[in-house]
Amino acid sequence: MIIDGTNLILGRIATFAAKKALEGEQVVIVNCESIVVTGGKKQTIKSYHEKMKIGDPYKGPFLPKMPDRIVRRAIRGMLPYKKERGAKAYKRIKCFMGIPEQYKTQKTETIITADAKKLTTLKFIRINDIAKFYNKGVLQ
Numbered sequence: 139m140i141i142d143g144t145n146l147i148l149g150r151i152a153t154f155a156a157k158k159a160l161e162g163e164q165v166v167i168v169n170c171e172s173i174v175v176t177g178g179k180k181q182t183i184k185s186y187h188e189k190m191k192i193g194d195p196y197k198g199p200f201l202p203k204m205p206d207r208i209v210r211r212a213i214r215g216m217l218p219y220k221k222e223r224g225a226k227a228y229k230r231i232k233c234f235m236g237i238p239e240q241y242k243t244q245k246t247e248t249i250i251t252a253d254a255k256k257l258t259t260l261k262f263i264r265i266n267d268i269a270k271f272y273n274k275g276v277l278q
Contacts, residue, residue: 139158139163139164140167140168140245140246140247142169143169143172143209144248145253145255146174146249147176148174149176150249150252151167151209151252154251154252155167155231156213159230160217160227164230165232166233166241168236168237168241169234169235170208170209170233170234170235170265171235172264173264174262174265175265175268176257176259177262179263182268186268186272189201203272205235205265206234208268208269209265210233213228
């Protein structure tokens with residue numbers, strides 16, 4: 139199953155992908171940089187900043203800074219990844235920025251229940267914008 143992540147809500151796409159992976163299906167998510175996180179921009183960036191400050195640079199937690207890896211980490215949080223069943227399901231999930239050549243000719247699906255158009259508020263931020271704050275060093 140190939141899912142186009144454009145304008146989809148992160149939590150909803152993560153639960154959907156986790157369920158499909160636990161059922162034994164291969165899940166590929168493309169356009170991860172266009173996935174949306176709901177909430178105010180300042181509040182969302184502040185919460186990610188607080189997560190980055192936790193722990194030690196040598197001992198962790200080691201948080202991803204690229205959009206595709208942020209999405210994959212969110213999906214991991216919805217899987218029992220420390221158990222064999224969850225670890226196998228986690229290996230069935232692949233996330234990409236943009237659309238790789240091997241998936242351009244294949245049909246992509248979208249999840250209607252995860253669409254950001256159904257939001258009652260206009261407060262959201264894209265994963266790409268969060269990753270830009272990480273990579274600029276603003277959050278350190």
